[in-house]
Amino acid sequence: MLDRTLTVRVARKRRLTDEVTAFELVHPWGRTLPAYEAGAHIDVWLPGGFMRPYSLARAADLSAHADGAAGCARYVIGVKREPASRGGSASLHERVHEGDLLAIGTPRNTFPLHAEAHHHLLLAGGIGLTPLLAMAEQLDRGGRPFTLCVFARSRAHLPFADALAALGSSVRLHLDEPAGGQGGPPAQHLDIAALLRQPAPGTHLYLCGPAGFMRAVLDAAAHWAEAQVHLEYFAPPTEAASAGASADEPFTLVVPGRGIEVPVAADQSAVDALHDLGIDVPTSCAQGVCGTCVVPLAQGADGEPEHRDHCLTATERRSKVALCCSRARNGGRLAVEIP
Numbered sequence: 232m233l234d235r236t237l238t239v240r241v242a243r244k245r246r247l248t249d250e251v252t253a254f255e256l257v258h259p260w261g262r263t264l265p266a267y268e269a270g271a272h273i274d275v276w277l278p279g280g281f282m283r284p285y286s287l288a289r290a291a292d293l294s295a296h297a298d299g300a301a302g303c304a305r306y307v308i309g310v311k312r313e314p315a316s317r318g319g320s321a322s323l324h325e326r327v328h329e330g331d332l333l334a335i336g337t338p339r340n341t342f343p344l345h346a347e348a349h350h351h352l353l354l355a356g357g358i359g360l361t362p363l364l365a366m367a368e369q370l371d372r373g374g375r376p377f378t379l380c381v382f383a384r385s386r387a388h389l390p391f392a393d394a395l396a397a398l399g400s401s402v403r404l405h406l407d408e409p410a411g412g413q414g415g416p417p418a419q420h421l422d423i424a425a426l427l428r429q430p431a432p433g434t435h436l437y438l439c440g441p442a443g444f445m446r447a448v449l450d451a452a453a454h455w456a457e458a459q460v461h462l463e464y465f466a467p468p469t470e471a472a473s474a475g476a477s478a479d480e481p482f483t484l485v486v487p488g489r490g491i492e493v494p495v496a497a498d499q500s501a502v503d504a505l506h507d508l509g510i511d512v513p514t515s516c517a518q519g520v521c522g523t524c525v526v527p528l529a530q531g532a533d534g535e536p537e538h539r540d541h542c543l544t545a546t547e548r549r550s551k552v553a554l555c556c557s558r559a560r561n562g563g564r565l566a567v568e569i570p
């Protein structure tokens with residue numbers, strides 16, 4: 232359960248679009264950084280006291296350490312400046328510069344590629360491209376079949392355009408606006424419903440993007456097998472967050488493996504209550520979207536979870552729970568395993 236924190240240097244800050252800036256992070260003394268698989272994210276501690284998770288946007292360029300272990304030369308994150316920023320994206324855009332040192336967490340992957348897939352269909356909306364670009368590059372290097380569909384307002388809003396061009400015909404673009412305004416080349420549209428109408432056997436679908444995009448894709452993929460659909464939200468979908476959740480009540484968190492019962496107050500999360508006892512569960516988003524705080528449910532114990540996450544499938548919810556947001560139903564008991 233231990234996470235490592237690293238210090239990295241901002242080697243390059245590059246504006247990709249009017250809204251999106253890429254930050255290239257390297258080891259301060261030129262060593263390699265821990266390797267990662269596509270779909271991974273890092274937590275970044277920012278000026279102003281913020282911590283935010285960001286997906287690693289490119290496939291790892293691996294090389295061997297002196298001890299033989301694989302490492303990589305850089306991490307790249309692509310950050311969209313959000314008009315309604317809670318401080319994270321504004322802090323990165325305005326207060327972080329080339330040469331600055333940042334503290335980051337080591338990469339964690341809660342949105343991995345599934346090796347059993349025969350074909351990977353990657354659907355990216357806006358800055359949701361970042362984890363899917365890393366996946367596309369990793370699949371491309373491995374010679375594995377994939378299609379990356381990128382939905383953006385226009386070419387001018389397309390981040391990592393050079394990396395997308397390098398992936399050739401495996402990339403399909405949906406652009407809402409014609410290039411160069413009226414009179415320019417026409418807009419390009421992809422029909423999501425048509426794209427997802429007939430899931431081919433062995434095809435896995437991955438999606439990441441803003442809430443409206445996610446809703447549209449999930450509606451169109453409602454007939455797909457749950458095990459073949461994988462997604463990552465930026466933030467909890469607002470309508471889902473408010474639906475079905477009861478007012479918070481105190482409850483009892485039971486950890487049979489440690490022989491403890493932990494009272495969780497109405498204004499506390501299970502993670503906070505455990506932290507007060509000196510038991511740290513790793514967290515990142517603290518909003519139920521990233522999956523970092525997910526632990527197994529204790530089998531055979533009493534109690535029923537009220538799941539409030541947006542990262543577990545219905546099948547996964549039978550055996551796991553996200554402790555940053557979920558609670559025991561009706562103020563009862565919730566039994567989990569914590570290594």
Ligand code: FES
Binds near residue numbers: 542
């Ligand atoms: S910390 Fe992200 S789901 Fe709990």
